[in-house]
Amino acid sequence: MRIHIATDHAGLDFSEQIQTHLREAGHEVVDHGPQSYDPVDDYPSFCINAASATVRDQAAGIQTLGIVFGGSGNGEQIAANKVRGARAALVWNVDTAKLARQHNDANVISIGARQHSLEVAIELIDAFIAEPFSGEERHVRRIAQLAEYEATGLIAGREID
Numbered sequence: 001m002r003i004h005i006a007t008d009h010a011g012l013d014f015s016e017q018i019q020t021h022l023r024e025a026g027h028e029v030v031d032h033g034p035q036s037y038d039p040v041d042d043y044p045s046f047c048i049n050a051a052s053a054t055v056r057d058q059a060a061g062i063q064t065l066g067i068v069f070g071g072s073g074n075g076e077q078i079a080a081n082k083v084r085g086a087r088a089a090l091v092w093n094v095d096t097a098k099l100a101r102q103h104n105d106a107n108v109i110s111i112g113a114r115q116h117s118l119e120v121a122i123e124l125i126d127a128f129i130a131e132p133f134s135g136e137e138r139h140v141r142r143i144a145q146l147a148e149y150e151a152t153g154l155i156a157g158r159e160i161d
């Protein structure tokens with residue numbers, strides 16, 4: 001699978017080690033930065049680039065997922081979700097990693113590098129990558145509502161309050 005990855009200064013060390021893990025597992029990793037440590041760098045552009053590339057590859061039929069990291073993962077998730085078509089989930093245990101795929105068909109995982117050990121972060125990412133979307137009708141319906149809202153501001157053809 002192709003994995004698009006991005007972080008900021010708070011996750012750089014993590015990102016480098018996780019990229020090694022992913023490459024050893026046979027994935028193609030595309031690093032969206034940062035390329036060097038800058039304690040005052042800003043996560044939005046890195047994370048938006050990773051999410052955009054993930055959405056673009058999926059639209060082209062390429063099997064791909066995105067990973068974004070930061071100190072908490074909150075801002076990184078918010079940034080990724082600004083990209084149309086991105087469904088970024090902030091994951092904090094194996095259950096939320098699996099549910100992000102099963103129920104939400106999340107295409108980007110966000111993780112707080114200051115919240116977990118490297119071993120746990122790798123466990124969360126591996127669980128996320130391995131889990132398929134359930135494809136169940138209720139989840140398909142809810143995801144379609146989000147996509148419709150993103151595209152038109154409507155849900156099921158109606159304005160919402």
Ligand SMILES: O=C(CO)[C@H](O)[C@H](O)COP(=O)(O)O
Pocket residue numbers: 008010011039043069070071072073074075076
């Ligand atoms: O997690 C993050 C955003 O949600 C950032 O990584 C975090 O805010 C960076 O903090 P600082 O600039 O104090 O190192």
